[in-house]
Amino acid sequence: MTETDRTDSYSTSQKRSDALWEKIRTDPSGLRMLTGDRPTGALHIGHYFGSLRNRVRLQDAGVESWVIVADYQVITDREILGDIQGSVRELLTDYLAAGIDPERSTIFTHSAVPALNQLMLPFLSLVTQPELERNPTVKAELQAAGKTAMGGLMLTYPVHQAADILFCHGNLVPVGKDQLPHIEQTRVIARRFNERYAGGEAYFPEPDALLSEAPTILGLDGSAKMSKSLGNTVMLRMSPEETLKKIKKAKTDSERLITYDPENRPEVANLLMLSSLCSDRTPEEIAEEIGDKGAGTLKIMTAELINEHLAPLRARRAELEKDPGYLFSVLRAGNERANAVADETLAHVREVMGMVY
CATH class of the missing domain: 3.40.50.620 (HUPs)
Known part of the structure; x- marks a missing residue:
């Protein structure tokens, strides 16, 4: 073909x-x-x-x-x-x-x-x-x-x-x-x-x-997709503390101003997309809110939004694991x-x- x-x-x-x-x-x-x-x-x-x-x-x-x-x-x-x-x-x-x-x-x-x-x-x-x-x-x-x-x-x-x-x-x-x-x-x-x-x-x-x-979710190391074997994932079963630790290690870039640019800044865009999927805001809106506060702020916000979004799932998961x-x-x-x-x-x-x- x-x-x-x-x-x-x-x-x-x-x-x-x-x-x-x-x-x-x-x-x-x-x-x-x-x-x-x-x-x-x-x-x-x-x-x-x-x-x-x-x-x-x-x-x-x-x-x-x-x-x-x-x-x-x-x-x-x-x-x-x-x-x-x-x-x-x-x-x-x-x-x-x-x-x-x-x-x-x-x-x-x-x-x-x-x-x-x-x-x-x-x-x-x-x-x-x-x-x-x-x-x-x-x-x-x-x-x-x-x-x-x-x-x-x-x-x-x-x-x-x-x-x-x-x-x-x-x-x-x-x-x-x-x-x-x-x-x-x-x-x-x-x-x-x-x-x-x-x-x-x-x-x-x-x-x-x-x-x-x-959309496609990139690995936290910037690779094409998340993979357990590469250790570039956030597992659904992780605790909030483990999630924050993982997200803090995510690859970004050296620019302090946060913008949503999937083509030229794919790693930053990936975190913005994850934040968007966990909230009712667009990646562009989140980028504008963070502005020049840098990747550190973006990572903390992403981890917080993921933890908030997955909290009911994780609570249900903990109950299911008991039986x-x-x-x-x-x-x-x-x-x-x-x-x-x-x-x-x-x-x-x-x-x-x-x-x-």
Whole structure:
């Protein structure tokens, strides 16, 4: 795909996304969202402002919500697994503390839904090796993991993601721009399945990407994004004192006058954006208020606003941590619902493929 093709594809996705946002505002009926995370530990404010807060917004708007804890995806690029159960517990705690409601959202894990994973086999028959190798997101994941040889699970990662989305007939997937190739691959798999196996019946929907309205949150060291491995994050579970300590170490620049200039002053702009996301003011208004008081004042204000904004979440999180049994009961209930839907989907897939004996 050329750069022009990628630009055109993004433009088309943006138009569809804008239309979806309008439908969500007016009538969310018929929309089914599938989203989730790899359980690699507790979440940070990059996750929160980039996606988690938005998921709660969609849930509260009445969009049917499915949230996958993608535990099998931990092994796509990692040779040392660590404490997966502990990481799942941390992820669940952050989900519920942020406002994901298990009465309105189904939270489940890859490994507990066999029928979902079995969809991988017919779906793999619908894609070619070159198509998978061309996926830019897979290449980026491989590079981020510091690997040169691609494992089989990494290569087929987009197909596994298609199974995640389609098993529950998800038609709405909140993503960033970098995840658009995965959604396009899922659309292709749905279309080919319907044509090849379902006799032209639109059994699987061709899901749309819902592009995030939130800006990219830089790492506190100025890198492209927050990463736990780089230690450039503010974790949701941190205390106010820990948050202040982290923000005080954030990279800025030597200019004393604070201005909002994302292109020329990205680190300062990042702190201003974080302050804006935690308040009802624009980054420009906050910059004007600080004026020539310097980066130190900006950092203190940012930490105070983050702490104030996250206080209810952190209080709820502290309560949830006391009852891990409840957390896993939520997951078991979600797994039960997911299995019922996945079994029904797989049964229909077997039927249209002539594999009912």
